[in-house]
Amino acid sequence: MQKDLWGNIKLGKKKNYFSLDQIRERGITYGSSTLNDVELIMTLVGIEWEKTVTLMKLLGGLPGLVNASVEQIAAVKGIGKSKAMVLKAAVEIGQRLDKFKAIENPVIKAPQDVADLLMGEMRYLDREHFCVVLLNTKNQVLYQETVSIGTLNSSAVHPREVFKNAIKRNAACIILVHNHPSGDPTPSREDIEVTKRLKEAGKIVGIEVLDHLVIGNGRFVSLKMKGLF
Template identity: 50%
Template sequence: MEISNYHLTMKKLPLDIRPRERLFRYGASGLSDSELLAILLGTGTKRETALQLGQRILSKFKNLRNLVSTSPEELAEINGIGKAKSSQIVAAVELGRRMNTISNEKGNFITNPKDVVDLFMAEMRYLDRECFKAALLNTKNKVLKIVEVSTGNLNSSIVHPREVYKFAIKCSAASVIVVHNHPSGDSSPSKEDVVTTQRLSEAGKLLGIELLDHVIIGDGEYTSLKEKNLV
C-alpha cells in the first residue's frame, strides 16, 4: 500500500489521543486548543485527521485571538474548511460570547477594576474593532445593566457623553463604569481615551451620575484610568 493513498482517520488513532475520548476522561479544560477545535470540526480531509486540520488552522492564524476574530468567509477559504465547518467555528465562538454576557450582565457587584475585567475580558479581548460599553450601577455598585454604546472602526470608537448617560438616566443608575477594547491587544490609553474620560466625568458630575472608572481591555491585560488618577 502506498503511503500517499493512506487515509488516517480519527478512529484509527489510539484511544488515549482521540480528542472526544480525552474530553470525557479529562474534561474540556484538559484539552488543547487544537483538540477542542478538532471536536468542533468533526472530520478532517482526505489527507488529514480533524486533529491535524485543527493544528494547521491554529498554525495559520498563529494564536487563538486571530482565529476567533476571523470572518466566516475567510475561514471558509481554508482548504478543508468550507462553509459548514466555518459556520461551526463561528457559531461556537458567538455562543461563548453570549454565555459570558448572560452570566455577567446582572447580579454582580463592582468593587474594583478587577471585577470589571472579570465581566468584560472574555467577551472583548478578541474583538477586531473598538467596542465601547457601559456598566450601569445602583447605589450599592450592583450592575443594573450592561449596554453597548458604540462600535467603531479598527482604531477608534466615537463616544459622546449623551450616548452614555441616556442609558444611565433611563435605568435610574447612580453611577457608571465605561469599558472599551483595544484591538491591538495593548491596553495603554491614548490621548483620545483620556480626553473622552474627562468629558464623560464632567458630564456625569453635572447630571449627578458619577463616572467611577474607564477600563481599557487588551489581550489578557487591562488599564484602569481610575488607578492612573485620570478619572
C-alpha cells in the same frame, strides 16, 4: 518533538499526531482539557489534522475565531459553511458562558470586578469598542451596552450616547470601558481627555462617572486607580 506557536505538534510525519478517533477516545477517557487547540477543533467539527492546522494558521490560532466570519473560515478547503457555523456557534457559547454570573445583578466593588465582567468578550476584538456599565445606588449592574465601535486605534464617543440609557434606566453612576485591539491597555492622551469630558457631562446630568477601564489582552488599566481623572 517540535511544536508550533500554539504549543501544538508541528505538522509533519503522520506518527507525530493522532487520528480523529484516537483524539476523541483520549478526550472521553481523560477529559477535553487534555486536548490541544488543534485537537479540540478536530473533535468539534470532525476534520483532518492537516485542514485544522491550515485553518489555525490562517486565523492565527483560537483568538482568530472571534473575529473571523463564516465565509473566512469556510474558505479553507474541506470545511464549508456548515462546519464554519459550528465553530462560530462554539465561540458564541464560550462568550456567553464567560458573561454568565450566578448573581443576576453582580455588585461592582473594585475595577477587577468590571474587568472580570467584560474581559472575555473584549480582549480579542479587532476594533475599539466603547462600552458603558450602568450601576444603581448599591453598585449593582443594571445594564451594559456598547455605545460606539471604532477603528483599530480609536472610537469616537458622544456624551449623548453614553448617558442616554443611563438616564432612561435611572442609573446612579456609570463605568466606562473600552478595549485596545493592540493588547496593550496603556491609556492614550485621547482616552484621558474623553474621560474628563464625560465626567463633566455626568455632573451636569447628575450621573457620576466612577471609572474608566482600558481592556487589553488579559490585562486592564483603571484610570481612576492611576489618578488620571
